[in-house]
Amino acid sequence: MEVTRQNFKDSLTTVYSAIEEADFLAIDGEFSGISDGPNVSALTNGLDTPEERYMKLKKHSMDFLLFQFGLCTFTYDEAAYVIKTFNFYIFPKPFNRTSPDIKFICQSSSIDFLASQGFDFNKVFRHGIPYLNQEEEVQLREQYEERRNQSNGSGTTSYISPNANKGLGGVPEEHRDYIKRVMFPKGLHVETLETDKKERYIQISKVDDEERKRRERQKQEREQEELNDAVGFSRVIHAISKSGKLVVGHNMLLDVMHTIHQFYCVLPEDLNDFKEVTQCVFPRLLDTKLMATTQPFKELINNTSLAELQKQLKESPFKPPKVVTAGGFPSYDTAQEQLHEAGYDAYITGLCFISMANYLGTFLTPPKGHIPARSKLIEPFFNKLFLMRIIDIPYLNISGPDLQPKRDHVLYVTFPKEWKTSDLYQLFSAFGNIQVSWIDDTSAFVCLSQTDQVQIAMNTSRYAESYRIQTYAEYLQGRRHVRENQAQGSQAWGEDGWVKPHYAPVPGTAAGDYSMSPIQEETAEETSETAGGAWQQQPSANQSKKGRKVKKRKTDGEWCPF
């Protein structure tokens, strides 16, 4: 169901009841871009800490607009899920002359990608639903109250008694005489109105006490409606929050960040504060990309991009879920892909979740064909959001401290800006396989395959002039003033694995060996799923030198064999 400013109010009841009755919800967002700063390989360093990644996304991704929000509600009913899909078009249309005039960035590659998918920009910009975050909502409410108080003196009535001069506060000096002259003992109702052409005028009516109260009530109702209109799409997010329902997304960190940023509050500086806000807005989250890259799915699924995942989950040992489109809702055909329409993406995300959840049921004795969203089997996946391209931290843990993997084998290397990946391979050729994660033009992390080589590498570099090597610990120390609390409340990697599923783990696939999988499994195609294809972009032509460097970097994430 397409929802724009034109049918938003009429659709709200349908939306609310769909959320209320649902077993779980799936969401997806489309944005006007991904990164306004570094290209994506710099934005997503393989050795980012969760704090660093959060800060980078907050800094470089939040000025884009989430302009399409897909919501698909799944309600289990007699052996099948009944689904209702909504495609909301979002645009911060200024609702009056004092409303915020939002500026947002568009990234050409993302816009071009969405255009190539048939995205309807006119629908967004002409008919998008407006929204306010909580602070703006409060401010607007206060504005209404202030205005009411101004025009009514005490703030309780717009009735003006003939002798109460203070009631004329809102009437311009030059009209006061006139108003006084035409006043009647019965009382007058004075109201400022606007014509269609936005010309303001004053309407004065003679009223008795009852009529006055009725008009007062009417006016307050109208104001409340205006306020609701301005809050707009945020009301849908409020309803999702209040429902406490499980919210499923695919590679959903950016979706969650954007949703909170746009409809709740400016994102907090601190990652822990962000986690707190997130738990408030989305009490239960599940990321199907994280699920698919975790045991027991990891071994069975070789491409976790949404489209590929959905295809694989139709095949054995998985089963495509039984779904029925609710009456009055348009049905999607997964054979006719409508990828990158938010509603469709939300829909197939939900399908993926069901297939994977049901697969977990096959491990039970006796096996179960249907695993509901509230099953304990699924809980291990709650509130863990997939972290793209981080080598050793698979997810952001929303409801607790993050994993803190040992990085004893990691070196921080700085060097002249002419260096390429091959120079680093040459430098470390004596130390076996290495893995390079570029930070910027003059620095990179280099992972050695064996920790005991670290000291040797450090020793040999002691007298080097063109480059400099630090251990990861030294690097962190150097940044301590930025991240003083980094070590607090963290959990050591590998101590007890990062997910403890309730089913029997497949031998030889303990959680610990997970560490390399997300990045190894990534392909150009899958990276496009969040982002209108922008992840695929190479650096710009005027960085042709860098372009070549990035091409060489393509080996990042694999243990280079030389």
Next chain:
Amino acid sequence: MEVTRQNFKDSLTTVYSAIEEADFLAIDGEFSGISDGPNVSALTNGLDTPEERYMKLKKHSMDFLLFQFGLCTFTYDEAAYVIKTFNFYIFPKPFNRTSPDIKFICQSSSIDFLASQGFDFNKVFRHGIPYLNQEEEVQLREQYEERRNQSNGSGTTSYISPNANKGLGGVPEEHRDYIKRVMFPKGLHVETLETDKKERYIQISKVDDEERKRRERQKQEREQEELNDAVGFSRVIHAISKSGKLVVGHNMLLDVMHTIHQFYCVLPEDLNDFKEVTQCVFPRLLDTKLMATTQPFKELINNTSLAELQKQLKESPFKPPKVVTAGGFPSYDTAQEQLHEAGYDAYITGLCFISMANYLGTFLTPPKGHIPARSKLIEPFFNKLFLMRIIDIPYLNISGPDLQPKRDHVLYVTFPKEWKTSDLYQLFSAFGNIQVSWIDDTSAFVCLSQTDQVQIAMNTSRYAESYRIQTYAEYLQGRRHVRENQAQGSQAWGEDGWVKPHYAPVPGTAAGDYSMSPIQEETAEETSETAGGAWQQQPSANQSKKGRKVKKRKTDGEWCPF
């Protein structure tokens, strides 16, 4: 004529010949926004110097996208102008994987305004014509050359002789053996191609010398065409530049800045450098808003917004120009306004110019009905771009030093941020009429009506604690480190007037008395013309306090009588 990526190449000949044959050109741009920083009243201070205004526009307006460019060519032919109107849709679609990934800002109020005018965003984003600035064009050309050199060794041929191993530079290691094995004495043509799905593959063909040369030529032609495609819309601007034709616009400073910024080069820091670039890109400019606010038009025209101007110029003493739409071009009906479509705006800008130019002919003896674009009568208006809302500098002089009005009667006042305009009026109540130009929350310029009051005002403020007053000279001195060269090459205001028309000046309307007119004549409506209505925006709701302040500021630009 609508021109998109789809018909751009086929339309180019038509565009070029329209430019070539024209007597003059009219242009107009539509942008994705106006200011990414301060609201417009802060962006356009009434006492900005030309340098300050340029710097502000460069800083706060250039990150928007010029996404529709209107060009209307006017060719005089037997008592009527033949017109050809083009509406170019512009979008920086990345043309390959290494091309720049442009980010641009959208301002909701501007987008909403254009949406309300029926602007077709899908046409822009799906079918917009790409472009490169000169630097990007050079880089891309170098990229092609570099690639050619790489694959051909000497850069002259892709022919690989069986014994010339160095010719295999572009062939991946693992394929070299194969290539060697299948080589023939006759020679092979090796080429990297792409499928529709962007999969790369190598095509190897057996060729003789002649065929090889033919293919070489073909390849170079293809590359040249790719390059031309990438340069895209910039080619139209190059053609306009090269033609040296008079280019007419209405309130065109932003149009000129955007055009240069997007299609030529990043705008220079220094205003004089900008003037130099502008003269190179647009050797002859004429701003109809500046013309309309100058004698003899100033007295006859009370609203210089484009739409109003065009209406007034149809009436006596002006005459609507005779125009004929060229065959094959859609004709516009000025009765059915299509304002804010760039092509239409360019068209009526041209009409305004003709009416005003012809009016100048009535002052000649004998009077002349048609004044051509190359007439000396028009020269005084050349290269002077209207400066919005500057009290005493009506235009930016592109081909010479700017006016430097005396500002002896101006005070620079700093005060607590709670102050409103009324506080300033009260403070200066002893000094007659004042005029306030806000700079920011805690500072403003205050113009006294009489210069001899300045010293008295300074004296009375000596012991004030909450506020501080400086003369304009002191203020400038305080900023000298920023603007060390400000005094150089400037021209004193009023020395000989700023425009010396070749017709007899109407008595009592000497150029000197012009100084106040632009701002007095401005209305909310007219300010919208450049800018998709964004100039009309009030500050945001979360600045309600400031909003009230700004409302009070509405008296700016008038001599307040108290």
